[in-house]
Amino acid sequence: MNIPKELKYSKDHEWVKVEGKVAIIGVTDFAQSQLGDVVFVELPDELSTVKVGDSFSVIESVKAVSDIYAPVSGKIVKVNQALTDSPDLINQEPYGEGWIVVIEMSDSSELDDLLDSDAYVQLAAEGGH
Amino acid sequence: MAVKQTPLYETHLRYGGRIVEFGGWSLPVQYTGIKNEHQAVRTKAGLFDVSHMGEVVVNGPDALIFLQRLVTNDVSKLERNQILYTPMCYKHGGTVDDLLVYKKDADHYLLVINAANIDKDWNWMQENAGEFEVKLTNISNETAQIALQGPLSEMILSKLTDAPLSELKYYWFMPEIDVAGKKVLLSRTGYTGEDGFEIYCSPDDVTCLWDTIMEVGRPLGLLPAGLGCRDTLRFEVCFPLYGHELSVDISPIEAGLGMFIKLDKEGFNGQGTLQEQKTNGPKRRIVGFEMVDRGVARAEYPILVEGSYVGVVTTGTYAPSLDKNLGLGIIQAEYAKVGQKIDIEIRGKNVSAQVISKPFYKREGK
Known part of the structure; x- marks a missing residue:
């Protein structure tokens, strides 16, 4: 299970990479392996705003439909359109080409509520609940 | 449980x-x-x-006439060591289960039933066995x-x-x-x-x-x-799955399984309703559809035509061999024609789809 040290994690299995005021968001290796083969990603509109905990995207595997929740509040400034034609990027490179959105954070203190990699390792080891 | x-x-x-x-x-x-x-x-x-599939053995001199009453297909056509696929219906024409009948001998058959239906089927078979000289044995666990x-x-x-x-x-x-x-x-x-x-x-x-x-x-x-x-x-290949394309509320005629219903054989459960549906055409039919716009249909999503509800998805998923998002659904018969434009309501939004012919996939040479 690949859980990079430098990222932050939500309990809902999203990863967050902070670059100044923006946060790049995707789903973790654990999440993609639990989902199985991803066949469809419903992406949000660019420039829409989200609050922490909002469902902003839906990932569908062959068998399952899963909501993706915003780990931070803010404005969605970029959406990974490549997922429209290649949803399996989420399986192949969950931390790379399989990123989902970039959010311009409105309250960076929300980052304090996220898990570090050690805590997320623990969560995944417990089966993700 | x-x-x-x-x-x-x-x-x-x-x-x-x-x-x-x-x-x-x-x-x-x-x-x-x-x-x-x-x-x-x-x-x-x-x-x-x-x-997990269930197995029931039917033994006795009345085995054949009991099965002829119980299922819709014609068991008398079977030879020894031959198998028959058949729906099994309630008297009102809804489906109890779909199953395989293995003929081991003139008075000895093996029925293979769906796992989730074992108890229900067993009770239904017992109820129907009353007047016949047959012995039923549930060997699912063995x-x-x-x-x-x-x-x-x-x-x-x-x-x-x-x-x-x-x-x-x-x-x-x-x-x-x-x-x-x-x-x-x-x-x-x-x-x-x-x-x-x-x-x-x-x-x-x-x-x-x-x-x-x-x-x-x-x-x-x-x-x-x-x-x-x-x-x-x-x-x-559009094989029905009980609980989706077949159910107590979906008859095998509605599911498009008419070829497994032999209306000319002597009395069987559901015969009247099935005869009526076959003669007049069922009010609803199972159709296949392909998503035209992006989205994956899932079981129980509503199907609409021009804003009116006309049916419901029974199975929907990504079809790996065709690399398409496809579905099966039960809709009002007047819309059950290839090329009919329909909408699937996915998370509150209508997404375009179109009725296509079944099956979606056929193996080569078959």
């Missing part, structure tokens, strides 16, 4: 299966991935644990079953038995042969749309059989295959 395990439960863990609950059973949804396993069955072979499916199935199995597999035709069985030194009932049947076999054996022998088949098949591309691809495989 406690979740049940098949005799292969530990084996699934050993092979890396991801276990889920299905119809009261703990079974693997996948091992390496649904698409991967699906592809293996279409091009090489896959091995499934279907031990019977394990695995399915070897895919174009290389015969080649793989021939390494483990001397039985003349190439002579075994589709929907025929060998009542007792040796496979890998174990006594099994072997039938040329399956739920994937590919060539293949279903192997019935003792729960004590099934782990050894599974391991041996995997061992000889693995070098040829055989993969263990889970329930996930079992569903996508049967979906592409």
Whole structure:
């Protein structure tokens, strides 16, 4: 299970990479392996705003439909359109080409509520609940 | 009710299966991935644990007339060692289950029923057996079953038995042969749309059989295959799944299974309604559809035509062999024509789709 040290994690299995005021968001290796083969990603509109905990995207595997929740509040400034034609990027490179959105954070203190990699390792080891 | 395990439960863990609950059973949804396993069955072979299926033996001088009353297809047409697919209906025409009837002898049949329906079917059969001289025996717990499916199935199995597999035709069985030194009932049947076999054996022998088949098949591309691809495989060839395309509320005529209903045979459960539906045409039909806009239809999503609800999705998923998002649904008969534009309501939004012909996939040369 690949859980990079430098990222932050939500309990809902999203990863967050902070670059100044923006946060790049995707789903973790654990999440993609639990989902199985991803066949469809419903992406949000660019420039829409989200609050922490909002469902902003839906990932569908062959068998399952899963909501993706915003780990931070803010404005969605970029959406990974490549997922429209290649949803399996989420399986192949969950931390790379399989990123989902970039959010311009409105309250960076929300980052304090996220898990570090050690805590997320623990969560995944417990089966993700 | 406690979740049940098949005799292969530990084996699934050993092979890396991801276990889920299905119809009261703990079974693997996948091992390496649904698409991967699906592809293996279409091009090489896959091995499934279907031990959760139910088996009921019907014995006695009235076995045939009892079955003729119970099911819609004509059991009298069966020869010894031949198999019949048939719906089993309530008196009102709704479906109790769909099953296979194996004729072992004139007074001896084996019925193979869906796992989630075992108790219900058993009660229904008992209720209908009253006036007949038959003995019913539920051997579900004493019977394990695995399915070897895919174009290389015969080649793989021939390494483990001397039985003349190439002579075994589709929907025929060998009542007792040796496979890998174990006594099994072997039938040329399956739920994937590919060539293949279903192997019935003792729960004590099934782990050894599974391991041996995997061992000889693995070098040829055989993969263990889970329930996930079992569903996508049967979906592409539009085999109905009870609880989806067939139910107490969906008759086999509505499901498009008219060829398995022999209205000219003597009285059977549901005959009146089914006759009426066949004569006048059913009010609803199961159709196949393809998503035109982006989205995946799922069971129970509403189907609309020009803003009005006309039906509901019964199965919807990504179809790996066709690389398309497809679905089956039950809709008002007037819209059940190829080319009809429909909308699927997905999370509150209408997404365009279109009725297409069934099945979605056909194996080459068939």
